[in-house]
Amino acid sequence: MHISEGILSAPVLAAGAGAAVIGIAVGVRKMDQETIPRVAVLSSAFFVSSLIHIPIGPSSAHLILNGINGLLLGWLSFPSIFIALTLQAILFHFGGITTLGINTLNMALPALICYAIFHRPVLSDNALLSSCASFLCGFLAVFLSCLLAALSLVSTNESFMALAKLLVVAHIPVMVIEGFITLFCVAFIKRVKPEMLGGLHATK
Amino acid sequence: MQRNNSLVSAILCCAVLVCAALLVPALSHAHRVTVFAWVEGTTVFTESSFSKGNPAVNARIVVSDKAGTVLLEGTTDRDGAFAFTAPKLEDLTIVIDAGPGHRGEWVVRESELREAQGLATEEANRPSPAPAPVSPEGTVSAVTSAIDRDELRAMIDDALDKKLKPLTKMLVEAQSDEPSLTEVIGGIGYIFGIMGIILYFKSRRDR
Numbered sequence: 001m002h003i004s005e006g007i008l009s010a011p012v013l014a015a016g017a018g019a020a021v022i023g024i025a026v027g028v029r030k031m032d033q034e035t036i037p038r039v040a041v042l043s044s045a046f047f048v049s050s051l052i053h054i055p056i057g058p059s060s061a062h063l064i065l066n067g068i069n070g071l072l073l074g075w076l077s078f079p080s081i082f083i084a085l086t087l088q089a090i091l092f093h094f095g096g097i098t099t100l101g102i103n104t105l106n107m108a109l110p111a112l113i114c115y116a117i118f119h120r121p122v123l124s125d126n127a128l129l130s131s132c133a134s135f136l137c138g139f140l141a142v143f144l145s146c147l148l149a150a151l152s153l154v155s156t157n158e159s160f161m162a163l164a165k166l167l168v169v170a171h172i173p174v175m176v177i178e179g180f181i182t183l184f185c186v187a188f189i190k191r192v193k194p195e196m197l198g199g200l201h202a203t204k
Numbered sequence: 205m206q207r208n209n210s211l212v213s214a215i216l217c218c219a220v221l222v223c224a225a226l227l228v229p230a231l232s233h234a235h236r237v238t239v240f241a242w243v244e245g246t247t248v249f250t251e252s253s254f255s256k257g258n259p260a261v262n263a264r265i266v267v268s269d270k271a272g273t274v275l276l277e278g279t280t281d282r283d284g285a286f287a288f289t290a291p292k293l294e295d296l297t298i299v300i301d302a303g304p305g306h307r308g309e310w311v312v313r314e315s316e317l318r319e320a321q322g323l324a325t326e327e328a329n330r331p332s333p334a335p336a337p338v339s340p341e342g343t344v345s346a347v348t349s350a351i352d353r354d355e356l357r358a359m360i361d362d363a364l365d366k367k368l369k370p371l372t373k374m375l376v377e378a379q380s381d382e383p384s385l386t387e388v389i390g391g392i393g394y395i396f397g398i399m400g401i402i403l404y405f406k407s408r409r410d411r
Contacts, residue, residue, distance in 0.1 A: 037399070092391075
């Protein structure tokens with residue numbers, strides 16, 4: 001849910017930008033030669049995800065893919081998502097330039113949180129636990145993004161509960177689909193290269 | 205070697221996503237709301253949609269003047285349309301609010317408003333042709349043909365307005381930026397390029 005220009009007030013934008021900068025700085029410092037290609041690929045996936053539309057009633061929502069971003073990148077999802085958002089704003093005029101900070105925060109913070117919660121259960125040998133954890137990771141990441149976006153929009157004279165309900169309901173199909181996407185990605189990666197899921201270079 | 209395998213497979217996943225996005229045109233458009241407006245007479249017509257075609261239904265329209273004062277508000281109908289009488293003869297900013305985080309804007313220029321109404325006011329101001337020219341037929345017919353010419357001009361302008369409206373609409377739609385394949389590939393290229401630069405600097409520091 002990219003927030004466009006001209007909706008949020010300056011203090012909200014500044015706060016979002018500040019927090020995003022901190023996240024990005026931490027992420028960039030943690031980058032090393034092995035993880036950078038991974039960041040590039042996931043950033044590209046996130047970049048393209050906005051093109052994949054899911055029609056819901058009169059309007060529609062797009063995929064976000066911050067669940068899988070978080071799971072595979074942890075703190076690195078901040079720079080990954082930030083770069084993808086910047087390019088989306090510049091090339092597609094999608095989202096805004098002033099809202100880059102707050103949008104990055106809204107999408108990368110849930111990614112980080114889901115990484116923290118799920119990256120260990122996902123590695124478990126119990127197939128059921130691992131599947132549930134991956135599904136929930138994708139699901140929860142989008143859900144938290146909706147909540148954060150609603151929180152950011154609270155400054156625009158609308159009640160948080162109304163906004164949150166609206167956003168969450170609009171994104172339920174996205175949550176479910178992303179849960180499955182994360183599930184399949186994790187299953188695939190576990191077979192090919194399980195180390196990729198092992199959490200990055202001692203982040204948490 | 206194993207690392208290369210997973211990188212390749214990850215790239216494959218990404219490629220699949222890109223193909224999915226582009227081979228399914230119905231699904232592949234970025235999610236913006238745009239509002240477009242044109243003037244006919246004293247009425248301003250607006251139409252709002254998400255990307256190409258999908259109308260923005262029940263969205264809030266707010267019309268404000270140059271100073272930012274809200275002049276009027278309304279809601280779009282099932283076709284995403286909303287019409288109103290121009291409240292003022294100056295630059296009108298039309299903003300559409302189609303849900304959280306979705307906002308589009310269009311400015312109706314004062315010149316456009318004046319032009320659409322200008323004919324009406326010009327005609328009203330035109331001195332009535334009544335005064336009796338007590339002179340020969342020649343003068344009377346001169347006055348009559350002047351009236352006809354004005355009416356003709358008004359009719360032509362009307363017809364042109366109607367014909368040009370769909371054209372202007374097409375122009376606006378054509379300008380609406382749908383991410384093209386070039387842009388998507390370009391964006392992905394930029395991402396890998398930026399990562400390459402970061403990689404370079406990181407490796408220099410490690411050395």
